[in-house]
Amino acid sequence: MSTEVTENIDSKKLRGGYYTPQPIADFICKWAITNPTQKVLEPSCGDGNFIESAIKRFKELGVQDNQLYGLIQGVELLEVEAEKSKARAAKYGLNSDTITNDDFFNFILEKNGNARYDVVIGNPPFIRYQNFPEEHRVLAIKMMQEMELRPNKLTNIWVPFLVIAASKLRANGKLGMVIPAELFQVKYAAETRVFLSNFFSRVTIVTFKKLVFSDIQQEVVLLLCEKNVEENKGVRVIEVNDLKELKALNLDQIQNIEVKSLDHSTEKWTKYFLDENEIQLLRRIKADERINPSFDVMDVDVGIVTGRNEFFMMNEETVSQWKLQTYTTRVVGKSAHLKGIVYDETDFEANVAAGYPVHLFLPEAKEYSKQPKAVKEYISYGEEKEYHTGYKCKIRKLWYITPSLWSPDAFALRQVGEYPKLIVNNTGASSTDTIHRVRFKNGANAEIVALSYLNSLTFAFSEIMGRSYGGGVLTFEPSEIEELPLPILREDHTINFEEIDALMRNRNIEEVLDIIDNELLINQLKFNRADVDTLRGIWKKLSNRRNNRK
Numbered sequence: 001m002s003t004e005v006t007e008n009i010d011s012k013k014l015r016g017g018y019y020t021p022q023p024i025a026d027f028i029c030k031w032a033i034t035n036p037t038q039k040v041l042e043p044s045c046g047d048g049n050f051i052e053s054a055i056k057r058f059k060e061l062g063v064q065d066n067q068l069y070g071l072i073q074g075v076e077l078l079e080v081e082a083e084k085s086k087a088r089a090a091k092y093g094l095n096s097d098t099i100t101n102d103d104f105f106n107f108i109l110e111k112n113g114n115a116r117y118d119v120v121i122g123n124p125p126f127i128r129y130q131n132f133p134e135e136h137r138v139l140a141i142k143m144m145q146e147m148e149l150r151p152n153k154l155t156n157i158w159v160p161f162l163v164i165a166a167s168k169l170r171a172n173g174k175l176g177m178v179i180p181a182e183l184f185q186v187k188y189a190a191e192t193r194v195f196l197s198n199f200f201s202r203v204t205i206v207t208f209k210k211l212v213f214s215d216i217q218q219e220v221v222l223l224l225c226e227k228n229v230e231e232n233k234g235v236r237v238i239e240v241n242d243l244k245e246l247k248a249l250n251l252d253q254i255q256n257i258e259v260k261s262l263d264h265s266t267e268k269w270t271k272y273f274l275d276e277n278e279i280q281l282l283r284r285i286k287a288d289e290r291i292n293p294s295f296d297v298m299d300v301d302v303g304i305v306t307g308r309n310e311f312f313m314m315n316e317e318t319v320s321q322w323k324l325q326t327y328t329t330r331v332v333g334k335s336a337h338l339k340g341i342v343y344d345e346t347d348f349e350a351n352v353a354a355g356y357p358v359h360l361f362l363p364e365a366k367e368y369s370k371q372p373k374a375v376k377e378y379i380s381y382g383e384e385k386e387y388h389t390g391y392k393c394k395i396r397k398l399w400y401i402t403p404s405l406w407s408p409d410a411f412a413l414r415q416v417g418e419y420p421k422l423i424v425n426n427t428g429a430s431s432t433d434t435i436h437r438v439r440f441k442n443g444a445n446a447e448i449v450a451l452s453y454l455n456s457l458t459f460a461f462s463e464i465m466g467r468s469y470g471g472g473v474l475t476f477e478p479s480e481i482e483e484l485p486l487p488i489l490r491e492d493h494t495i496n497f498e499e500i501d502a503l504m505r506n507r508n509i510e511e512v513l514d515i516i517d518n519e520l521l522i523n524q525l526k527f528n529r530a531d532v533d534t535l536r537g538i539w540k541k542l543s544n545r546r547n548n549r550k
Contacts, residue, residue, distance in 0.1 A: 019046050020123040020178055021212060023243045024222065025053035028121055028176035031224055031251055036061040038071065038118035043104040043165045045074035048085035050121050051099070055092050065093040073117070074099040075107045077136070105139040108164060116170045123178035124161030132157045140164070149195065154188040156180070163195055166225070173227050175200070181207065181219040183269065185467045190266035197264045200225040203235045204254065205272070209548065210242045234259040237272045270464045273545065278538050281531060282464070285457060285485060290525060295482035297444035300412055302478060303431040306360070306402050307392030309333065311382045313357035313432070322381075323374040328359035329405065330429035335413050338435070340501040341450045343411065344426040360430070365401045405430055408437035409446055412481050416474040418543065419509055420462045422450040436478055444488075447497045452488045454500070454509075455516050456535040461485050463542035472547045489520050 029050065033040065036058060042050045051074050058071060072094070076082035082101035089098045100107055129137060130153065140160035144151050147167060151159060158179060166175050183189050196203055206222035213220065236259045240246050260276050271279050285291060294300075306312035313333055319325055330348065332338060337351050337358075351358045363375040371379065379400050382388060393399040407430050411423040414436050422438060424446045431437055440446055452458075461484055466474040489495065495515060503512050513536065521527040521535075 020049045021243060022049055022053065023247050024178060024212070025049045025121075025123075026056070027206075027246055027249070028178075028222060028224070029053040029057040030060075032119045032121055032174045032176040033057045033061070035118070036063045036067075039116075040072045040119045040121060041117040041165060041168060042072070042074040042122045043120070043161055044122050044124045045076045045085045045099060046081050046123070048074070048088035048099075050074075050123065051085050052088045054121060055089065055094070059092075068092060068094055069098070072098055073115075075102060075104045076100075077103050103136045103139070104161065105136060105143055105164065108168065109139065109143065112168070115168065116173075117168055118170055118173055120165045120169060120173070120175040121177065122161075122165070124158040124165075126156060126158050126180050129153050129155050129157060149191055151191075152188065156182075156188065159189065159192050162223075163192065166195075166199060169227060171228055175223070175225040177223050178220050179223045181221050182467070183221065183223070184272075185268045185270055190268075193269055194264060194266055196223075196225060197235075197262045200227055201229040201233045202226045202259065203262065205235070205237045205269075206246070206249075207237060207239045207273075208242060208246075209239060212243055232259045233262075235262045235269075235272050236260065239273075268464055270542065273542060274538060278534060281534055282460065282538070285461075291457070291485045291487050293482060294484045294486040297440060297442060297449050297486065297488065298410075298482070299439045299441060300478035300481045301408075301437050301439070303414075303433040303435050303437055304331075304360075304402055304405055305392055305433050307390050307396075307399075308382075308387045309357070309432065311385070311387045312361045312402060314359040314361060315355050315357045316352050316359070317355070318357075319359050322378050324359075324361065324378060327361065327363045327372075327375055329362045330358060330427055331360040332411065332429050332431045332435055333357055335415065335435055338411060338413075338423045340423070340505045341421055341454070342424045342426060342447075342497075342501055343429065348427045348429065358429075360402065360405075361400070362402065362405065363400065365398060367398070406437070409440045410438040410450065412436040412438050412476070414476055416462070416466065416476070417472065417547070418507075419459060419539075420453070420466075420474075420476075421504065422453045424450050436476070436481065445491070448489050448491070448493070449486075451493075451495055451497060451500060451516060452486060452520060454504075454512050455487065455520050456513055456532055456539055457521060458484055458486055459513070459539040460535045460542075463539055463546075468546040474543075474546060487520055487525055489516075490524060493519055493524075495519055 033054060040054050045051050051072060054072050055068060058068060074085055076085055076099060079101050082099050085099045086096045141151050143164055144160050147163065149163065162177060162179065169175065183192065204224040206224065211219060236257050238254065238257060240249060258276065260272060260279060271282060313331065314328060319328055337356055339347065348358060361378065363371055368376060368379060382400065388394060388399040407428045408425055410425050411431055413420055414434055440449060463474065465480050465484055466476045468474050500512055517532050521532050522529065
């Protein structure tokens with residue numbers, strides 16, 4: 001291992017900021033290690049929490065200190081952490097070669113040969129691809145490619161740790177790891193979800209209602225995977241409140257928890273928080289040819305990136321102070337400034353009166369010397385503050401000109417608290433990148449699409465197709481909104497747009513859903529009441545789950 005590389009690695013950065021709480025390591029080892037002769041691999045053992053838990057578990061199974069040698073293999077990149085692991089193993093009589101100070105991927109390739117293990121345990125580093133040392137990163141990606149996987153530069157390094165360690169399991173092997181909850185939902189983990197569903201017969205996922213790592217806001221799950229089981233094949237999700245509840249979880253009772261059929265596709269796994277009948281309803285709807293994705297009626301794009309909102313975004317007072325009335329354009333900067341399902345002149349004036357930054361600095365796209373006096377003064381002020389040195393600004397030909405400025409037909413919320421919505425834009429305003437911009441197509445009527453969006457079917461799928469990272473907020477990329485199933489009201493519908501807008505401004509979402517579900521899902525598409533109630537229940541269950549995690 002290169003001394004130069006390891007000297008520049010901060011242990012917390014490399015390990016994603018934390019080590020595993022002992023109750024989690026103990027639980028995983030108790031679940032995974034059930035036989036006193038099993039061979040165990042820990043691919044990123046850090047300071048040895050899992051190593052010590054594994055040793056204690058073997059001792060519970062009757063293994064004496066002098067019988068431990070050869071049962072456990074730990075690997076750790078950082079020398080100082082590897083020494084800590086060796087010291088903990090030595091307390092039980094294990095010599096130093098139980099822990100190998102090396103890059104895990106190099107260890108597998110150069111030193112491990114054809115060794116196979118009964119159990120893989122651990123908490124792999126949760127860090128971005130580009131932050132992992134290049135020499136180790138290149139090797140990890142190469143090894144994944146040899147497994148016919150196709151990682152990209154968005155891949156977090158926990159992914160190769162997981163799949164390459166799993167590949168070293170024997171035919172009836174088990175894997176227990178601490179993994180980011182983003183496994184359920186991010187696109188870069190889609191291939192990993194397919195791998196897990198194909199490689200393992202049964203996947204059990206333990207989630208927490210409360211964050212269990214005190215130093216970070218990272219939501220994690222315990223991934224418990226088994227190869228070649230004979231019964232109860234599929235996936236199940238178990239939710240516990242905290243570490244205390246985890247310690248009280250009866251492993252025998254886990255076997256009685258419902259196992260759902262495992263989808264061998266790249267679809268997100270959030271749906272596995274649902275009951276089997278709820279999952280099957282969603283699958284039937286996905287196959288319903290009457291219900292098309294949103295991209296049939298709209299294109300969704302990101303909002304503008306100013307590079308420095310403090311400079312470019314202005315309230316009315318700032319515009320007057322710098323005499324820039326003719327050098328700005330309208331903009332919306334926060335979803336909270338969009339109250340209903342239409343943004344009109346009355347809304348714009350209300351936001352002006354509230355002192356919100358509703359103006360975007362936008363002089364003509366010409367050189368500084370050709371700008372009028374007021375514009376020159378404001379640009380000079382920005383340069384005095386060094387706003388022009390920020391990355392987004394300095395790569396522009398003219399740093400003070402925000403690119404990609406166009407006014408959308410509607411806005412779509414990028415981040416959702418309680419529920420998603422589309423907002424028809426009647427002001428000519430654009431939006432920053434906190435709000436997505438929508439262009440309608442194929443002759444779609446803006447008001448009809450905005451109304452249609454407010455139904456229990458689309459709401460249910462939004463909770464599954466969006467992403468939540470533990471703070472209660474549901475986040476959407478433009479493509480995720482475009483992929484949402486969206487049934488569309490007929491032109492002759494009887495719903496009053498102004499009435500729904502008023503209800504939305506008063507946050508009466510249940511009443512809105514009742515009205516639109518009845519017209520769109522029941523009267524028009526002939527869904528039965530039970531299925532509509534189930535869809536509403538799915539939305540509430542998943543929405544409440546993420547909001548209760550704030």
